Amino acid sequence: MPKGIIYKIPVDKTVFMSIVKECGSSIIKLGECEKIDCTERTIRRSLNEGKMTPCFLDQIAKHLDVDSRLLSGELHGKAALYNDDFLRMMYLAQLKAERYPYYRKRKVDLSQQSIEKLLEQILSVFDISFSQFEDMDFESQYLLQHDLFDALVPVIRKHFFVDAYGQKDLPHLEKIICDLENFRDDYYQRLHAEEVLRIKFLEHPPCGKTKADVLRMSAEDLIALDMDNDYSK
Structure with a gap:
């Protein structure tokens, strides 16, 4: 990646705002949160740009206890894979914050680690x-x-x-x-x-x-x- 360019991932502003509201928060509250390293202005600028750094997105998702893929709109984007209108509607209807806690994405990330690696880490604790x-x-x-x-x-x-x-x-x-x-x-x-x-x-x-x-x-x-x-x- 060229020097000076910061990697960002796509974020759907409409979806992001909807999930934040569903979680009982707001952009102002997120900007005031000490556990989030970006300001309200940075969040709004990122949403208008349609892109956000993975670090900021993860911090916000963790604070809201919501899957970062849901927050960014990534999961909503997969609705296009359904050709049937009814199935697409059913898929979108279940995309709720309560069904997609922060842990859900973390589990996906952790599951990419092999069972052998997990066992190796456990056994190493006992030499x-x-x-x-x-x-x-x-x-x-x-x-x-x-x-x-x-x-x-x-x-x-x-x-x-x-x-x-x-x-x-x-x-x-x-x-x-x-x-x-x-x-x-x-x-x-x-x-x-x-x-x-x-x-x-x-x-x-x-x-x-x-x-x-x-x-x-x-x-x-x-x-x-x-x-x-x-x-x-």
């Missing part, structure tokens, strides 16, 4: 290297992760009564454990497909299939073929 984890077999790695997340559930439940969306009873608290268990099941299904089903189909190719076809099949294809009621030995 355990990630290579030690990598040296473990699949089942041991699974059990460590399952035990770790399972142990966190009662701790989170003890100290938090609502999630980031304001939902009581933390409905998604154990989702990561369910995902982990499903991942384990999928792993062993694929392993069975490679070590058992592929050999079976190579020895007795299904009707209409050659050995070359079987060799080219993915684990998912082998599983689907095994479940096919039309398969003939």
